[in-house]
Ligand SMILES: Nc1ncnc2c1ncn2[C@@H]1O[C@H](COP(=O)(O)O)[C@@H](OP(=O)(O)O)[C@H]1O
Ligand SMILES: [Mg+2]
Ligand SMILES: [Mg+2]
């Protein structure tokens with residue numbers, strides 16, 4: 155029987171909403187409990203705490219599903235002070251709405267249970283079955299800089315993205331607000347910011363304000379129909395090490411795009427183009443060896459496609475979430491409204507020397 159994924163969507167929206175409450179507390183702190191991972195990338199108490207809360211909600215509702223999550227608890231087992239800071243955040247973060255909080259399964263009993271939950275995100279992924287993928291803070295570097303970041307959750311079934319949710323605390327609520335990575339001078343003022351994007355396969359994409367309790371009504375979002383490339387806006391990573399910014403500038407110029415690129419951290423880029431605030435998202439490989447991670451793209455891929463977009467890699471292939479924890483068979487990302495995707499891809503391939 156076909157599923158409409160209603161329960162999965164509700165749990166995912168509430169789990170992301172709750173996790174965002176935790177990340178926002180850390181965002182507003184000066185000391186974010188940052189440690190360096192083996193690959194030298196940063197992780198904070200916010201990343202670990204959000205992952206624990208989301209996995210707890212998933213395990214309470216879908217105990218047999220597998221989970222591919224970004225963070226692993228090894229460092230925490232050795233660092234009691236860090237572990238206690240995370241536990242303090244996790245046990246004090248709840249939704250205001252008791253029924254919604256109850257749906258997420260209630261409290262985690264103790265710090266060891268929390269570490270075990272973080273560890274439950276260690277699935278290898280793959281082509282079969284139901285697999286959730288979590289990026290507890292996407293754009294950790296943006297989070298540390300005071301920029302954009304996103305809490306990301308998606309459900310894969312037999313390698314296909316079925317449900318995707320992105321919590322973007324620093325984007326404007328207003329879907330028609332212009333595309334900018336700026337979150338305003340006064341970073342402690344949350345007024346008008348915080349959006350939850352979601353999509354279910356075949357059911358369109360939505361946005362709604364991030365709240366503190368239950369869910370508010372969602373609005374359908376769609377990509378902007380581009381009639382003239384010279385008016386298009388494109389976005390890319392802030393981090394030059396994550397995407398080749400000189401190639402993207404050449405691509406934009408060849409397409410006749412006159413606006414400078416908007417550099418924004420995280421999957422907030424996918425959400426922004428899905429609601430028509432921007433048009434095109436380019437992610438161009440900076441190395442031959444780096445493999446994109448499934449948690450960096452699964453939710454955004456579905457949200458953009460359900461909003462009328464097309465998402466491929468630079469070779470023109472759809473993103474393949476069925477080959478493990480990384481997108482090992484893909485290279486980069488080209489996301490654009492379906493009607494112009496072919497035109498954009500053509501220029502990407504010319505500039506990258508792929509044709
Ligand atoms: N060399 C590289 N090329 C592309 N992406 C990279 C990269 N090194 C790290 N990343 C990924 O880029 C993500 C952030 O994307 P963006 O640049 O669009 O904000 C990081 O997610 P995390 O912040 O969750 O670790 C990380 O997984
Ligand atoms: Mg990371
Ligand atoms: Mg990420």
Ligand SMILES: [Mg+2]
Pocket residue numbers: 201224289290291292293294
């Ligand atoms: Mg992350």
